[in-house]
Amino acid sequence: MALKHEPTAPYHSTQDALRVLETVAQHSAGATDTELARQTGLAPERLATLLRMLRREGYVEQAADGAYVTGEALRRLGSAHDRERALGEKLQQTLDRLRDSLGAAVYLSRYVDGEVRIGQYADGPATPAVNEWVDFRYSAHATAIGKSLLTQLDHNARRDHLSRHKMARLTSRTITSDKLLLSCLESQPPTVPVLDLQEYAIGTVCAAVPITAGSSVGCLALSLPLEHAHRLKQAADALNRGAAPVLLSLAI
Template sequence: MAPTSPTLIGSVRRALVLLELVAEHHELTAKRLARMAGLPLATTYHLLRTLVHDGHLRNERGAFRLGPAAPRLVGQGRRHGARLPEWLRLLATDLDAPVSYAVMEDGEVELVLSVDGPDRPAVQEWAEYRTTAHAHALGQCLLAQLDAGARRAYLARRPVSRLTPRTVPDEEALMRRLAGIRRGAPVVEREEYVLGTVCGAVPIAVGGVRSAVGFSLPVAEEDRLEETALRLRERLERALTAHAFTVLT
């Protein structure tokens, strides 16, 4: 389902650069932040909106300062919730399965972080992750959050291909499957990305970011796939209600 070592996408790094600059200078405008970080102004505004929405920054008449959630990044205020890596490790233990977190960024499916299960590693990325979203549960979960036009545009760039005999056979079959996924419902796939492995994923809606958390199981444990997907959904709903982790993108 994902590489075994944690992987940060570029936008997470850029967001952290903005946070570090504000922490160092106490107060900065968006234009100055863009210049100091070497980022396009539009990208800077997008990241700042997310950081403000999630409480890491606050906007005071166009000047950005650290927000109330910023102390969590350095381990303070831990009673309010865990950071994403720690929370994923706890989730992997709870589900007894490797777990991964991914986002749809700039029209691409990007893996943010992957955590091994207690006694089993995550599935190796044998086919490039972003080009095979049609074949794994996380990718299908993210594509299901797009409208039909955006799905077609994505598949025009990243066409459906058969990775295993069980992979969805063509674009029309995939479009029908995605159209049938209820909003917020778990998504499961059985040996579509790699033989011997089944996967599930659940969407997350935070701050307008399209993201999802998924898990993988050996096919010998396929009988607990649906139950584990529902348990993941329950854990996510509980975590989001309690603000147990924050999405950065």
């Protein structure tokens, strides 16, 4: 399966953050922000932003003398023992935090073996998850998640997916023409969130942003009830900005 990889802002943030972590790891006694700036080549403002994120995620800690050392979260993820459980817990913490800051249910999805799979999600009483009234595997044409994942595939892989899954009309807004959908996917900029405006379910709007780690295709998504549709664009942009910690966890 060929992929259409075009780096997004979270991808660049992740690459920079990995550079910082590698540099910190080389200094067993810790590295100051001045040393980190010099060795990574990152501008001080950029480095400060990344260090705030890395501290919040537990990947680095600041010693009493102000130097940065590797954090507990990095040690757990870097360990071969129980890494899958540590990764699942770390991702769930990040999704929970995104849910609370966005005021929306948040989902992590991947495209695995030709199918849409939602691995983890975070919802709550005030941020209910979408009612999966049609299996997400068979409704990629109508969901922000599905469209985001399909956007990251090449043309042949998209056609293959649509040939295996009939494009059923789920609401009056659902696109059921493969020609129209393929055209929409082709013209979707990778840095702009994909939207679902009541295409999957009446009363629900969604947005998704790509998170591509290595050769795997994934996305982060959120859903809001229709009465909060006015917040969708702002929430989607915030989701995009908040995607870097998820990508980083997957990349470590």
